[in-house]
Amino acid sequence: MEAIEIKVILEKSLTLDELHVKGDGSYFEVIAVGEIFDGMSRVGKQQIIYGPLMKYIKTNAVHALNIKALTPIEWLRDKELMQLL
Numbered sequence: 001m002e003a004i005e006i007k008v009i010l011e012k013s014l015t016l017d018e019l020h021v022k023g024d025g026s027y028f029e030v031i032a033v034g035e036i037f038d039g040m041s042r043v044g045k046q047q048i049i050y051g052p053l054m055k056y057i058k059t060n061a062v063h064a065l066n067i068k069a070l071t072p073i074e075w076l077r078d079k080e081l082m083q084l085l
Contacts, residue, residue: 001061003028006053013052017072026063033075045069 006028007021018033030049037045049067056062070078 001026001056006030006056006062009052009056010049014048018075026060027066028062028064029066029068031068031070031075033070033072035071037069037074038071040069042069 003021003023007019010016010019010021010030010032014032014034015036016032016034018031020031022029032049036048040048046067046069049065049069050057053062053065057065
């Protein structure tokens with residue numbers, strides 16, 4: 001499976017402000033930004049991302065996901081922190 005395929009699946013399934021997917025083979029990193037995550041726990045946020053990808057996880061087309069699911073405010077804060085490093 002390719003990163004672009006995961007991106008398309010998530011874009012079709014979720015309302016997000018921003019989405020970044022990288023990786024190849026069966027390991028992928030996902031950064032998803034949207035109001036959909038407001039007030040949710042870390043586990044809840046990850047479940048939202050896993051949902052549309054479950055059939056690919058079950059078949060091992062996606063073996064591992066590193067997920068960052070953030071609200072727009074959290075994303076802005078993270079970007080500002082990264083600039084300080």
